[in-house]
Amino acid sequence: MKVIILAGGGGSRLFPLSRKSYPKQFLKLEDDKSLLVHTVERFLDFVVPEDILIVTNQRYLYHVQNELAECQAEAAHIILEPVARNTAPAIGLALSYCESKLGCAGDEPLIVAAADHVIRPQDVFTKCILQAAQVAQQGSLVTFGIPAKTPETGYGYIEAGESDGLSFAAQSFKEKPDLKTAEAYVEAGNYYWNSGMFAFTIDFMKGEMAKYQPEIAAILAEGYEAAVARFADMPEISIDYAIAERSQAVRMVPLTCYWNDIGSWDAMYDILPKDEQGNAVQGDVLALGCTNSLIMGHDRLIAGIDLDDLLLVETDDVIVVAKKGESQKVKTVVEKLKKMGRKEAVEHTTMYHRWGTSTVIGQGVGYRMKKVRVMPGKAITMQMHYHRTEHWVVLRGTAEVMRGEEKMMIHERESVFIPQTTKHKLANPGRIPLELIEIQNGSYIGEDDIVRFE
Template sequence: MKVIILAGGGGSRLFPLSRTLFPKQFLKLNGEESLLAQTIARFLSVVNPADMVVVTNQEYVHLVRTELIAAKAQDAHILLEPVARNTAPAVAFAARYCLEQLGCRADEILYVTPSDHIVHPVDKFAANVRQVIELAKQGKVVTLGIQPDHPETGYGYIQAGQPFGEGFAVQSFCEKPDQKTAEVYLAAGNYYWNSGMFAFTIQCLMGELAAYQPAVYALAESSLAEMTANFTEMPNISLDYAIAEKSAELVMLPITAQWNDIGSWDAIYDVLDKDADGNAVKGDCMPIECSNTLILGHSRLIAGIGLEDILIVETDDVIVVAKKGESQKVKDLVCELKAKGRVEADEHTTVYRPWGFYTVLGTGPGYKMKKIVVNPGEILSLQMHYHRSEHWIVIGGTAKVTIGDTEQMVHENESIFVPQTTKHRLENPGRLPLQIIEVQNGSYLGEDDIVRFNDRYGRA
């Protein structure tokens, strides 16, 4: 069996913690591990890291590599989608990769999973995976469902039909319902939340694509190189719409483990520990006479007085306040921010790069200040800027700096000036993180004012 972990999505429902450049799967919401690292860890009792394929994109590849190291799964494979085309093309791409690069046979089982859910305990989940394997061996498309305990409007539903092995034949897939319909589903007893997890053999997947998605199938039947070159021709369609809602071979296995897709701040509230008044609080927060309220602080003191059923999430550049039950509308907020061209929709003040990260400390007309941290042994691209100059002050470590044809070492408490339109490069040759303060001056300070001439990470 190969586990296909989908980690290319840029979800917006957990804004302001989740941003386009740092989406939900990389957040640490319920402990010291990211959701992606937790996903990897719960499959390690079933398969080896070399049997995992993480499907992502170039923008997130350095974040994925970091999480694989954290999960002690460096041998897992990373497959980069040429462009985002939703889950059905991503899974077909992974299947072709498994056939060509991993030497899989047509009867190899693929277990497809999102990378941003919470599932526990691991032993119960591993037992469910083994049940899935037995169903998939019979040529079935297996999906996993969760017995609902309340009328949730944020999930799709699966209607269970006649028993089939350890699970049920699927009678229908249902879109996210309104409150009244969700109450009907809960009362009926045979509707399950759709977990987004699927399993099937490669042969079964290809047969279903041929029957229901010939455009995806045609590309999936070509070579990996051809599929990569022509990936933009893929339709933008989810696995649910492409196959699950149409297949006559679909069976559903109820999960006995606890599951939460934490797709909203209401769901985050549900999984966090709470005080005697039902408040879930993290960070420097002071709730006074508050009840059933979520307060997540980051960079400042947050005091709440007399709040009830309120959600407050703060980062160093955004504060979101919402009534409980309304957090699904956070996605609408992000769409509005994108429409207005607001940078907050896409990135935090701290932005991760393959070489390390930077944090924007302040900005104004004609200037921007950053703290830049370069990991040991890493090097930025050889680059130049048309519209700005830069002044670097080393506050930790030692920098190896190239400016024009000159190369020199810059030590702690020393500084150097980078003129406008001059080729330059920053490198950390030491064993400690290099920390510098960068002051930019110019008429335009956007991140797209970078001309790269040479780059270790393939961005030139």
């Protein structure tokens, strides 16, 4: 059995915490582990790291590597999508990798899961996965359905038909319904929320691709390297539309445990612990007379007074306030911000790099200040700026600096000045993280004023 975890999405529904530069799968929402780490650990209950494939894009490579190190799963395989093409091409690429690189047999079952869902308890989940793998080996595309106990309008639905004791026939897939239709589904009793998880064998999926997505199948038939090279030529389509809703051999296994895709702040409220007044509170929050509300703070004290059924999320550069039940509209906010060209739509003030992090702590006309953190043994590549100078003040650790032809060591409470058009490089030769303040001055301080030499 191989497990394919899709971790390339740049979800916006949990804005402002989740943004394109650091999306939901890397957030630590319930504890000190990210959603991706929880997902990997969930599958490590019955497979080894070498049987796990993470499909993501180049932007998130270092995030994924760091998260795999967190759960001692560095041996998992990372597959990089050249461009975003939705889940059908992503799954096809992973399938090709299994054949070409791992030598998997055609009857080996593959499990496909998202990187950002909350599922518990573990024993029930494991039982459902093994059951689905058994059904898949009988020649079916298996989808996982969540018993629809409430009329949710944010999920797609699966209509269940006859049962063979292990699974149900998936009679039809339904788009996200209005409230009246969702209530009718719950009343009928044979409708399940579509979890977006699948199980199938390699040969079965290759056959379905050839039948329903010949463009994708033709590219995959050329081998893994060709699939990577021609990935952009594949149609942009989800596995649901591409295969699941067309296949004549779809079975459904009920996922009879707690499941939450955290697709909105309302869903986030559901998974967090509540106080006696029904409030889910994180951060430095004083809630007076508040009931049934989500209040999440980051940098500042938040004082709430007599709030009811409210969602309030604060980061160091954005505050989002919404009525409970309306959080699906957060995505609309992000779309409007993108059209306005607002960087807040895609970037956090803290940016994550292969060498560490950089956080904007102040800026104005002609200047910007950042706190830079370089991990032990890492370095920022040799570069140069045409329009700005930089001044580095070391707070912690030791910096190895190349400035032109000069090499120097800068210690705590010492500083170095980098003139315009001067090649420079910053490295951390020590055993602890290097922390410094970077002060940029110039007529133009855009991030694109960087000429790299490595």
